[in-house]
Every structure is written in structure tokens, then in C-alpha cells.
Amino acid sequence: MGKTSFRRLLLAVSLIALILPLGGCWDxxxxxxxxxxxGVAIDHAAPGEGTGKKEFLAAPQGTGRRKYLVTMELPxxxxxxxxxxSSAKQHLLWAAEGESMFAVARAINTKVYxxxxxxxxxxxxxxxxxxxxxxxxxxxxxxxxxxxxxxxKLFVAPGRAEDVLxxxxxxxxxxxxxxxxxxxxxxxxxxxxxxxxxxxxxEALRGKRSFVLPFVLVxxxxxxxxxxxxxxxxxxxxxxxxxxxxYGAKLIRRELKQGVVVVANPASPGKIAVFELYEADINVxxxxxxxxxxxxxxxxxxxxxxxxxxxxxxALDPAFTTAMEQAVAAEYARMARKVYDRxxxxxxxxxxxxxxxxxxxxxxxxxxKDRWEEEIFPAVPIDINIQITxxxxxxxx
Numbered sequence: 590m591g592k593t594s595f596r597r598l599l600l601a602v603s604l605i606a607l608i609l610p611l612g613g614c615w616d617x618x619x620x621x622x623x624x625x626x627x628g629v630a631i632d633h634a635a636p637g638e639g640t641g642k643k644e645f646l647a648a649p650q651g652t653g654r655r656k657y658l659v660t661m662e663l664p665x666x667x668x669x670x671x672x673x674x675s676s677a678k679q680h681l682l683w684a685a686e687g688e689s690m691f692a693v694a695r696a697i698n699t700k701v702y703x704x705x706x707x708x709x710x711x712x713x714x715x716x717x718x719x720x721x722x723x724x725x726x727x728x729x730x731x732x733x734x735x736x737x738x739x740x741x742k743l744f745v746a747p748g749r750a751e752d753v754l755x756x757x758x759x760x761x762x763x764x765x766x767x768x769x770x771x772x773x774x775x776x777x778x779x780x781x782x783x784x785x786x787x788x789x790x791x792e793a794l795r796g797k798r799s800f801v802l803p804f805v806l807v808x809x810x811x812x813x814x815x816x817x818x819x820x821x822x823x824x825x826x827x828x829x830x831x832x833x834x835x836y837g838a839k840l841i842r843r844e845l846k847q848g849v850v851v852v853a854n855p856a857s858p859g860k861i862a863v864f865e866l867y868e869a870d871i872n873v874x875x876x877x878x879x880x881x882x883x884x885x886x887x888x889x890x891x892x893x894x895x896x897x898x899x900x901x902x903x904a905l906d907p908a909f910t911t912a913m914e915q916a917v918a919a920e921y922a923r924m925a926r927k928v929y930d931r932x933x934x935x936x937x938x939x940x941x942x943x944x945x946x947x948x949x950x951x952x953x954x955x956x957x958k959d960r961w962e963e964e965i966f967p968a969v970p971i972d973i974n975i976q977i978t979x980x981x982x983x984x985x986x
Contacts (some may be wrong), residue, residue, distance in 0.1 A: 624703040628662035628712040628765025629701065630750035631719055631727060634686040648687030648696035653811045657719070657727070659682040659693040660751040661705065662765050670962045675961045676680045680763045682754060698842040698934045702920035710767035713743050713787070714750040714805060717826065725824030732791055739788030742769045744805040745818040745826065748833075752807060759810040768805055771814050779848040781814040782833040782837070799937035799962060801830065801838075821937050822962065826936050830928060837924035849895055850920050855912035857899035864917040864979065865895035875946045877953060883970040884942060886925060891916075914977040916953055921975045933967040963973070 634646075634655050647655055663681045687694035694705055713731070731737045746753050753764065760767045772784035782803040793800040817830040817838075830838065839845045839922040846869055854860040868891035876883055894904055894913065900964055903909060932938055943961050947954040956964050 622686040624663050624705045625709050626661045626663055626705055626707050627709060627763050628754050630660040630714045630754050632658045632716045632750050633718055646686040648685045648692040650687050650689055650692050654684040654688050656688045657819060658684055659688050660754055662754045664763050707734055710737060710741045712752050712765040713741055717745055717747050720745045720818055720826035723825040741787040743785050743790060743802050745802045746805055751807055756807045757810060757813055765983050777847050779836045779845055782817040782835050788856045792938045799939050801939050812964050819935060819937055833924045834928040834931055837928035840925050843867050849915055851914040851922050854897060854899050855916055856909045860899040862891050863896035866892040875949050877950050882969050886973045888975045894979055910979050914979055917977045918975045925973055929971055936963050936967055938962050938966045958970060
């Protein structure tokens with residue numbers, strides 16, 4: 590290569606290197622011109638307070654009804670000096686009414702100068718009334734929008750979903766962000782449900798499977814997760830699981846790793862004793878014999894005596910240890926049996942048992958998959974055998 594050619598090549602490379610950075614911000618939007626939506630609440634539209642309010646909230650639609658009220662939560666940008674302020678003062682709420690989620694989102698844009706940006710949504714809450722009608726159609730827009738991420742967490746509120754976003758919580762975060770973090774402790778506290786995301790529910794919708802969403806409860810300045818809303822294959826909420834059934838569901842689903850169980854102290858009537866789980870080995874096996882299906886649950890849990898309120902308790906007494914292990918095993922079996930019976934009564938199956946049948950007996954599953962939840966599963970028995978080992982029962986010296 591001659592010197593002239595080399596110089597031309599060097600010049601061309603230099604020009605390209607200089608031009609490339611110039612295109613890096615071609616689609617840049619200033620932060621103050623974006624509406625970072627962090628949470629969405631979906632309720633039934635409440636009766637309007639006069640024509641003016643109805644017109645102000647209504648989303649333009651050529652057809653359909655003003656059926657839903659959609660509330661969006663955005664952060665309020667604040668000064669450093671305003672750090673210690675309540676959650677209610679850290680957010681902005683915008684709402685519109687309509688039947689189309691898309692039309693509602695665009696209607697909110699008529700009230701603000703910035704464009705709604707959905708990539709940072711953390712939380713989506715449905716009121717129980719909306720959930721009982723079905724949420725499949727309502728999720729469609731959020732699944733299609735390219736900005737919405739699959740990790741958005743879904744919840745059900747027993748009252749108005751908008752109240753979850755409006756609550757003045759005693760936290761220094763926007764409500765949607767704080768609520769989205771609550772499932773982080775689901776492994777340590779198995780009495781409340783694990784997270785349910787847009788991606789996971791999308792797979793359940795496509796597979797026509799039942800699923801559960803956590804309940805989010807707000808009282809005063811506090812918020813908590815408790816119980817689970819059960820949805821059938823038509824995406825309608827048909828019932829709920831209490832805390833013990835949620836615990837039992839995690840056991841059967843083989844998700845149980847930690848947690849505590851409170852039982853009556855076998856050596857001291859009227860007192861309690863607490864088992865803390867730290868090692869779990871769970872196996873659920875489907876068995877097909879002469880065309881009849883049944884499940885077998887075998888579990889071995891190892892843990893410690895986490896607490897006893899009986900002063901002077903002889904924790905090293907073999908009789909006490911044996912009685913304690915039997916009491917804890919009975920409590921685990923009760924929770925597993927309770928949720929199993931509840932699922933059979935509701936004619937839904939959110940325990941992952943159908944997948945086990947498919948893996949072990951694919952041909953049999955093919956013949957019954959369309960009748961699994963409503964007809965087959967409600968008649969399938971389960972055998973439960975749980976063994977408990979209590980270790981380190983004494984206090985640290």
C-alpha cells in the first residue's frame with residue numbers, strides 16, 4: 590500500500606470515528622420531557638360527579654364504554670432538601686376512563702406536556718371487582734407495547750386499586766417501587782405469595798393455565814402482601830388462598846426453602862414452639878396404575894427449634910424432640926392437604942402437577958390435558974408423607 594493510499598485510509602477511518610459519536614443521541618429525550626410511569630392501577634369507573642368530571646376523565650373512543658378507570662403513578666422530581674417527605678408527596682397521579690387501555694393511555698397524554706414512558710413500570714394493580722370479571726383482555730395492551738418489560742409485578746387489591754397508589758405510606762419511596770420490592774421476602778416468609786410478573790402470566794394465558802396473583806393490602810400508612818387471588822383458565826378470579834394455603838402451595842410446588850412453623854408445645858399445654866426450616870428435600874410423583882392417577886408427596890425437612898415460650902424447657906429430652914417433629918410434620922401435612930383440597934374444590938390447578946404428569950406420562954397427558962382442571966384433577970388423590978428432623982435445639986452459650 591502506497592503512502593497516498595494509506596493516508597486516504599487513515600483519513601477515512603478518522604472521519605468515521607468522528608462521525609459515529611455524533612449519532613449517539615439522535616433520539617435523545619430530555620428527562621423533564623418524559624413521564625416515567627412507575628405504577629398502574631385498574632378499577633371499574635366510578636359514577637361521575639357531574640358532567641364536567643365525566644368529560645374530563647373520558648378517553649375518546651368511537652365505540653366501547655367508559656368501563657375502567659386507569660390511574661398511573663409518576664415520580665415527582667424533588668429537591669435534595671425535600672428528602673424526608675412522605676410517599677404521597679413523592680408522586681404524581683394521572684387518570685382517565687375508558688374501555689381501551691391504549692385509548693386511556695393516550696387520553697392521559699392530553700393532560701400533560703410530556704409523553705408517558707412505560708419502560709420503568711414496576712407495579713400493576715387490579716381491583717378485585719375487575720379481577721373477577723377477567724384480566725386477560727386488559728393485559729393485552731401491556732403485552733403488545735414494546736416499552737413494557739416482562740418483569741412488571743402484578744397484584745390484586747381487595748378494594749379500589751387506585752387507593753394502593755394514593756396511600757400515604759410511611760416510606761421514602763414511590764408507592765409502586767416499594768410494593769414491587771415486597772415479594773423479595775417471599776422465600777423467608779412463605780405465608781405470602783411469590784412474585785407474579787407480566788411475563789409469567791403471559792405464559793399462563795397462552796397455555797390456558799390457571800394462575801395466582803398476590804393480594805396487596807393497604808391500611809393507614811402501611812402496606813402488606815397477604816393471601817393469593819386464584820384465576821381460572823378464562824383469566825377470571827374465582828377464589829382466594831389464605832396464608833396457610835399459600836404456604837402449602839409452595840410446599841407442593843417444591844418452592845419451599847425457608848420459613849417457620851408455629852405449633853403447640855408438646856411438653857407444655859397452652860405454650861407454643863417454633864420450628865425454623867433451613868433444609869428441604871421435596872418430591873412429588875404422579876403414579877398411573879390401571880388407568881387411575883394419584884400423586885405421592887414425600888418431603889424431608891431439617892431445621893432448628895427456633896423458639897419455645899416454656900421457661901425451663903428441656904429441649905434435649907428425646908421424647909420432646911420426637912413429639913415436636915411429629916407436630917411439625919402434621920402441620921406441614923395439614924397445609925399441603927388444605928391447599929390441595931381447595932384447588933380440587935375450585936376446579937383449578939396452580940400447583941404445577943399437570944406438568945409432572947406430562948413429563949412422566951406424555952401420551953396419557955395428551956388424552957386428558959383438555960379435561961385436566963375441570964374433570965380429571967378434582968378426582969385425583971394424593972398421599973402425603975413428611976419427615977422432620979430437629980437439630981441444634983439448645984441455646985447458644
